[in-house]
Amino acid sequence: MDRLRNTYSELLQPKRRKMNCCSRKCELSTLYGLSIVFLGLAILTLAGWEKAYNSIIFNALTLTNTSKGYNMWKKTPIPMYLELYLYNWTNADEVIASNFDIKPNFQECGPYVYEEVHTRVNLKWHENGTLTYQQKRTWQFVPELTNGSLEDEIVNVNVIVATVAYNVRHSSFITKAIVNRFLKVMNESLIVTRSARQLLFEGYNDPLLDFASSLNISIPFNKFGWFYGRNNSETYDGVFNIYTGRTDLDLLGMMDLWNHVPHTNIYEGYCDYVNGTTGEVWPPVKHVQKVAVFSPDICSTVWLSYEQDVSMLEVIGRKYISTNFTLDNGVLYPELACFNYGDPVPTGARNVSACKFGAPAFVTLPHFYLADDEYLQNVSGISPNKSEDEFYMILEPNTGIPMAVKAQMQINILLEPISGISLLNSVKSTFMPVLWFRQTATLTGEYAGLVRLLLNLPHIAIYTGYGVLCLGIVILFIGIYVTLASRRKEETEALISETT
Missing domain, CATH: 1.20.5 (Single alpha-helices involved in coiled-coils or other helix-helix interfaces)
Incomplete structure (x- = not known):
């Protein structure tokens, strides 16, 4: 029996050894095969991640029918608000009676807040890597965020009278006599009292608008209101042509043409050209010290300068702010002298009369922030403050994605003595503030998460x-x-x- 057991054990032993030998070879082959695969994948990943990442960034940011950047650009994806502040001229009668020996005093009313949505329409793609479109802006009043009511009565300078007088200031004595006579017959005044609703979007009638057209003053509206005719308009802002980034990511969002030409036909030289982006789409800005924003509202470009890096929602952005360069007209920076349109004015204001249908309109930062002291010396009730009045944008440096925007400007009407126009014979040359606006938008947590994911891909x-x-x-x-x-x-x- 023992011999049989030994014989049986000997017979089985070679087979067991053979099976173990085969299993061990399979195990080793598997181990070495997996090692080669993992090492190969690691080498490919470490050697090719930069190229792959750049491709992901390029495909995400460029404007194509399927890109994430395009979907975010075509219609405003995050909450955007327009805050409007109107200046109430509190001592208008006294100032006029004193022939402007008394300073005009202003009380700020508002904000009157509107939710704003941008939609790009009538898109046309071009072989040269650009895109033509029009922009429809929609505003919806938000009473719960508003201080006051749209029925608030506001007293301020009569913009229509100021516009007509400004346009005939260099005309013949006969033309000015006709205008002066009409102003008297129609019982026009240098001041106007209207509700905030009328001054902003609703507009109001004035027979002087029809008379202006007979003088070849092109005001294409039958009512006056600062935003009259703009809500839901696809044509007001003009026709834009921008680079999609397809041929060069560093050109993404940059303006090529506005209203089919590369210039505005308003200013001289470099200042007349369409520069920068419209503010919604940007190329990477990690090495950029100044960014340019083209605004159809002022038919020109403003520059913001890098200040510092800031953190928002765990994303680091570059903050660009308004400086005394932003609205200079050659007084401080000779290269900006080409923004002098018409008669020179102190630094800090830009003449946009040709952009505003001939109105003597000048834009500054709110409360004359960073402007020459002369503007503030001629009025009272206004005080600038950096934190309140600064125009800034925060851009993620690697993608150019806007993280926060506070875009703001003030509109001022120039009153100056004009011989032959009795309403303006005795006025003192004064820049009268009429309104200022602030446009705000902040990246939401959802989109900040997408940005973080995009930025963390290399890691x-x-x-x-x-x-x-x-x-x-x-x-x-x-x-x-x-x-x-x-x-x-x-x-x-x-x-x-x-x-x-």
Whole structure:
């Protein structure tokens, strides 16, 4: 019986050894194969992550029918608000009676807040990597965010009278006599009292508008209101042509043409050209010290300068702010002298009369912030403040995605003595503030999460690459260890077999 057991054991032993040998080879082949695969993947990941990341960024940001950047640009994806402040001229009668020996005093009313949505329409794609479109802006009144009511009565300068007088200031004596006579017959005044609703979007009638057209003063509206005819209009802002970034990501969002030409035909030289972006789409700005924003509201470009890096929603952005360069007209920076349209004015104001249908309109920052002291010396009730009046944008440097925007400007009407126009014979040259506006938008948590994911892709790729590399090395060492252990075991078994 014992012999049978031994014989049976001997018969089974070679087979068991053969099976173990085959299993060990399979194990080693698998280990070395996995090691090669993981090491190869790690090398490909670490060597190619930058190219892959750049491709992801390019495809995400460029404006194409399917890109994420396009979907965010075509219609405003985040809440945007327009805050409007109207200046109430509190001592108008006294100032006029004193022939402007008394300073005009102003009381700020508002804000009257509207939710704003931008929609791009009538899109046309071009082979040269540009896109033509029109912009429809929609405003919806938000009473719960408003201080006051749209029925608030506001007293301020009569813009229509000021516009007609400004346009005939260099005309013949006969023309000015006709205008002066009409103003008297129609009982026009230098001041006007209207509700906030009328002054902003609703507008109001004035027979002087029809008379202006007979003098070849082109005011294409039958009512006056600062935003009259703009709500839901696809044509008011003009026709834009911008670079999609397809040919060069550094050109993404940059203006090429406005109303089919590369200039505005208002200013001289460089100042007349369409520059910068419209503010919604930007190229990467990580090495940019000044950014340019083209605004159809003022038919020109303003520049913001880098101030500092800031953190918002765990994303680092570059903050660009308004400086005394932003609205200079050559007084401080000679290269901006081409913005002098018409008679020169102190620094800090830009003449936009040709952009505002001939009205003597000048834009400044709110409360004459960063403007020459002369503007403030001629009025009272207004005080500038950096934190309140600063125009700024915060842009994520690697993608150019706007994280926060506070775009704001003030509109002022120039009153100056004009011989032959009795309403203006005795006025003192004064820039009368009429309103200022603030447009705000802030990146939401949802979109900030997408930005963080986009920015973290290189770290994810590197960590993944090194993780896979480590795994491949560990598996390789396991394979080497198993191989050496197997050889040692075989040598030991062989030595035992020789000894016995």
